[in-house]
Amino acid sequence: MKEAFKNISTHFSLQEDEISRYAVRGIRPMAVAHVENTGELCQWLKECWHQRAKVNVWGAGGFQELGGALTAHDITVTTSGHHKIVDYDHDNFTVTVKSGLLLGELANTVKQHNQFLPYNPATGADKTIGGLVAANEYGSLCFFFGTARDLVLGLKIVLADGRLVRFGGKTMKNVAGYDLCKLFIGSMGTLGVIDEITLKLYPLPQELIRFEYSAGDSDACQGFLKKIYRSNLPIWDVVADSRLFIRFTIPTLGIAGKDLIDKVSSQLGETLQHSSFSMREYSTGCDDFFKSNSDTLVKWIVPKSRVSDVFAYLNGQDGGMPSLAYPGRGVVFTRITGYEKTEQIVNLCKKFRDHARKLDGRLNVYRADIPVVQKLDVWDVDQNTLYWSKALKKEYDPQGVFASGRFVGGI
Amino acid sequence: MPQAGLWEEYKVLSDQTLEAVVQCSKCGFCQPTCPTYAVSGLEHEVARGRHQLVRGLVEGRLELDKNLKTALFQCLMCNACYTNCFPKIKTDEIIAEVRNLWIREKGQPALQRYIFHTLLRHPELLGRLLKMASFGKRSGISGLAQVLRCLGWYGKNIANAEGLLESIPKSFLRERLAAQSLIPEKRRGKVAYFVGCGINYAQPDVGYATAQVMNKRGFEVEVIDNYCCGLPAYAYGDLDSVRWFVEKNIRIFSNLQADYIVTDCASCTSFLKEYKRFVPEDSEQQKIVKDFTGRLRDMTTWLYETEDLAEYKTGGNTQTVTLHDPCHLSHYLQEKVAPREVLKNIPAVVYKELAESDFCCGGAGSYNIAHYDVSMKILKRKMAHVKNTGAQVLATACPACIIQISYGVRKFNAPVRIKHVSELVLENSE
Amino acid sequence: MVPKNLLKKLVKICGRENVLYSPTDLYLYEYDASMERGKPDVVVFVTSAQDIQNVVRLAVAENIPYTPRGSATNLAGGSVTPKGGIVIETARMNRILEIDEENGVAVVEPGLYNLQLQNELASRGFVFAPDPASQKVSTLGGNVGMNAGGPHCLKYGVTVNHVLGLEMVLPDGEIARFGGYTQETPGYDIVGFMNGSEGTLGIFTKLFLKMMPAPGGVETLLADFDGIEQAAGAVSAIIAAGIVPATLEYMDQTCIKTVVASLNVDYPTSAAAVLIIEVDGPQWSLAPQVTAIEKILKKLGARVRSARDNTERDALWAGRRGALGAMTRLKPSVVVFDGTVPRNKLPLVLVQIDDIAREYGLFYGTLLHAGDGNIHPIILYDERDEEETQRVHEGCDRIMQLCVNEGGTITGEHGVGIEKIPAMKYLFGEDELEVMKQLKDVFDPQGLCNPGKVLPA
C-alpha cells in the first residue's frame, strides 16, 4: 500500500511525529498526504479506493472533533495546501476557490475589491472553506444571508472512487438536474471531498450600525424578538445571549446614521443602545464563546419562537449556563460549565434533549470530550432522515472510504 | 404532432375558429378563473381542455361523440377564461361553432327547433301562450313549461306547472310601458330602450325601473319593438336562427332616432355588440350595426355616463350593497367600473366588494336547468361569498343572474335581497 | 390500457368519480404547457396523503409508472407521461393547513395555488418570497418540485431558500416527513435536494414554507435605453453599487413594440430596451436607493421615470406583465426559452442570441429577469409548420450551448422535464449524470416515479 501511495506524491509522510500531529482524539492514521492540487486529490482517493483504505480529510484541523468519534483510518489527506483562488469574477460577484483556502484569506482578498462574503462562522476565520461548508458552519449573518446552502452556487466534489464531478455553477438560478450541492453541503465529508467551491459575494457596505437591547425577562426577550421577526427592517444579523441581551446590525445603505437610528428605534418602539462601525471592523463579538475548548457545547435547534423558552429553562438551571443564540434560526448554543464527571454531563445532555423535544426541537452535542461522545449519540436525528441518510451513504460511499463515526447514525 | 394538412382541409369549422384554437398555447392560466374547472378540477371542464378537444377533433384524433359533447356543452360560455387568456381566445365563439357543428351533424332537438324557429320568431304567439297559462288555462302547460326551461327565464321553479303559474307576471313589460307616457317634463334627449325577453316576460319590474330612471334623468324613452337578441339560439349553437334575429333587429334599428340605445340586460348588450360578426363586411347592414353599436350602452354604463343628472335622496337609512358582475358585462364588455361607481355614488349605499365578484353564478341563461348539478356547485360558491359580505342587498345587471342568485338565496339561506342596479337607483332617486 | 382489476382497485382507493380513463379524458392528460406529449393510462384525483400512498403502493406492486400532476403548467414537459401509467392529480389537495405567525411557517397542501397562499399571507402582513410568473395558477407543490423562481428571487432567493420541510410519499410507499418548523435538521439536507427534483423522487403531501414580513413599501422605476448593451450593463452597475433591488426586469424592443401595440401602456417604442426596477423595504429606506439607482442609470444615458403612486406603478408594470401575452397573440406557438448566464455576460449573450436568431430565422422578443441573468427569449412560430418548428428547436439548442459556454446553465427556473434532457450533456459529463442517477436509485430503485424526466435514459 505504502509503495503505491509514494508514487502519487512527494508530499507523503510516514513519519511518526508528523502522523501523530494528525491524530484525532488519539486515533492516528498510518500516513499523511498533503495535496496541493485537484489531480493529486483525485489520485489519492482513487488509490485509497483500490487499496480499500480509509481516508480522513483534514483542512485546518478545526472540525476534527466535531460530531461523533472518528473511527480508525489509514490515511489523512490534508487540503490546506490546496488553496488557489481559481476564478474571481468581481463583475458577476462570484468567486471560485479551492477548498483548502482559509476563510480569512478569502475575506481579505475580496475586501480589496470592495466586496464581501456574508459568511461569518462563529468558530472563526482560521478554518478552510471546504471544512466550513462540509460542516455547515455559519454565523450570525445567517439571519439575512442564510447559510452555506444559500451562498454556495457550485461545488466540485471528489467522489469516493476518485472521480471528480461538478454541480451547480456561477448563477443564482439553476435548476438543471438534481441539486446535489445541497447533498454535499453539511455532509461532514462523508460522501465526498469538496475540491472547489463557488460562492456568491456582496458589495461591501460602507457603514453599519449595531443596536443593543437588554430584556428584563424572557417574555420581554421573546416580545422584542417577535418585533424583529415581524419588522421589515433590513437586519443583517441578530445575536442573543442567556443574559437576555440582544444585538443586531443594520447597514446604513445611503441613509444618514442618525436617521436610521431614529427610524429603527421608532419602528421597534424602543430606545436602543447603538454604535456605528465599518464592515472592516465587523465582528459579532461572540468568537470567545466558541474559543474555549474545555467545555461541552450543545446546540439547541428549536422553532424560533421558542428561543426565549430555552433561555428561561437554562437560567433556571443550577449555576446558569452561558448560552448564545442565533434566534432567527432558532439555534442556541449552550456551554455546559461546572460539571466534571462524564456521567453528569451525559445526563445533563439527555435532560436538555428531552426538554428540546418538548419545545418541538432537537439537541445536538456540538463538541464534547471523547468519554461523553462515546456514551451519547451526539446527533439528535429523526428516524426518516437517519434512514435515508444511511441509504445515501451506502450508495455514494459503498466501501466506506471516508472515515466514519462522526455523522448521524455513525455514518 | 400537429399535421398541417389536416388544418387546411378541415372545412367544417370556420377559419377564425381554427385559428383561435391553434392560438391556445396550453399555458393553463384559465384554470383558476374557469368556474366549471373550479368546481370539478377536470381538464375537460376548462378552456384549455375544451380547446384541445376541438383540436383533437380537427386533427382527427377524437370523434364528435358523447364525451366530446358533454365537455363542450358544459361550458358556461361565461368567457372568464378570455379575461385571463394571454392570446385572448374567445372561447364562446369556438364553443358556439362546435355546438353548431353538433346540430348540423347530429340534428337539432325538436324542442329547441320549436323555440328558436317558431316561438321566439313570433313573440305574439309566445305572449299568447304565456297569458293563457297565467290565466289558468292549464291545457298544454307542461309542454310550455318544458319549452321555457330551455330559455331559463323563470329559473328552477317551472319544474312543474304550478311553479310556472306563480312565476309568470300578470302583465309583461311592453304592456305596462305602452300604457303610460314615457316623456319627461324637462326633456334632455331620447333613449331607445331595447327590451330583452327575460325582462319583458319575467322581470317587468326591472324594466319598469329602468324606464322610470331614464325619465327622471330627463330622457324620453322609446320602447323598441325588437326581437330576441339571438343569444339563446347562439348558446345552443343555432347560428341560422341567430342570423335571422340579427337581420330582423338590424332592420328595426335602421330607423331609430335616439341619442342612446340602452338595454338593462347585460347579455343583450354584449350580444348586440357582436352583431358585426353575423353580417357581411362592407355591407349596408354593417353600417347600421356600426351606427347603433356606437350609441348602444348597457344600462349600468348609461347610468354612469349620466351620473351628473342623478338626484339622490339624502339622509334616510343606509344599506350595505354588494355587486355581482354579470359575465356578459365583466368578461364580454370588460366593464367593471360603471356598476360599481354608480352604486358607490348613491348616498344611502354602503358598498362592499364581493369576493370573486366576476365569477359566474352558474345561471348562464338556461345552463342552470340543463346542467343542474354543476350549476349548483358554482352557485354554492357564489352564495358563500355573498354571505361573507354581510350585505343586505346584492345588485347585478342581468336577468339571468337575478333568477339564479334569487334561487341561491332560497336554497342556501342567504339573507340578502337581489336587485337590478336600475331598481336600486330608482329607489334612491328623488 | 390498464387492466380492469387495476382500475377496480384505483376506484376503491379514490372513488369512482375520481378515476378517469376514457380515451377523450386521457387525450386531455397527455400535455402540459410545453410541446411535449405522452398519453397516460389512467388519471386519479387524490385528496389525502393516504390516497397517494395507496396509489403508489399499488403502482409499485403492479410495476406501473406514476406521475404527479398539479396544474400542468410546466414549460418543459414535467407533468407529461412519456411512459404512460398513472397520473396522480393533486390539485384537489389545496388546503392551507396552518399559518404559524410566531415561527414564520405556513403549512400547506401541494395543490394550493401560489397566489392563494400569497393572498392569505398578505392579509396578515406576510409574503412567501417565490413569485413565479405563473403564480396565479401554478401549485406550490409544483413550485417546490421545480424549485421555481420569479422576479423577486433577485433579492430573496429561489424556492429552495424558502422551504423548511416536506412531507411526502416516497417511492417505497412510506409517508415521510423531513424538516418542518425548525430552520435546520440534523442529517443530510434531504429537503434541499428534493427541491427541484421535478417529482421524480416522491410526491409531496405537505409543504412547510417560510413566510417573510411584507416589505412595507416599494418604489418602481422605468428606464429606457438606446442600446441593449447599456441596458444590460446597467444591471451589473446597480448591483455593484451595493443595491439589491427587489426586481430588475428587462424587455427588448420587440416586446416593447408589441405591448404598446396591443395594450394601453406608455413605453417609449424607440427605446432599444427598458428596465423595470423595483426596490422595497421600509418606506424611509426607499428614497436613498432610488436616488442612487437614478444616478447610475442617467450616467449610462437612460431616461428614467418613476411611479408616483400605485396607479402609476401598475401602469409601469402593465407592460411587463402583459408582454408574454401580447407576444403570444402574434403567432400560434411559443417557446419561452429559459437559460441563465452570469449577470456580467448579459450584454455579450444578448448580442449573440440575436445573431443566432437571424441565422435560424427566428421571430423573437426578449424578457429577462436581468438581475440574476435569467434570460427568456420568447420565440414565436407555428407548430403546424414543420420546417419552422425544426428551426426553432435547433435555434434553442444553440442558445443553450451559448449559455453553457458563457458559464451559465440550460435552465434557470423552468426545469429539465423531458424537453431539456438532451441538453443535459452540455452541462454534465457521464460521471455527473451517474451521480444524479444514483440519487434517483436510492429513492426510486424501480424507476416508476415520474419516469423519463430530468436524466437521460
Ligand code: SF4
Ligand atoms: S367560457 Fe367560462 S366555463 Fe367556458 S371555458 Fe371559459 S371560463 Fe370555463
Ligand code: SF4
Ligand atoms: S389561458 Fe388561453 S392560451 Fe392559456 S390555456 Fe387557457 S385558453 Fe389556452
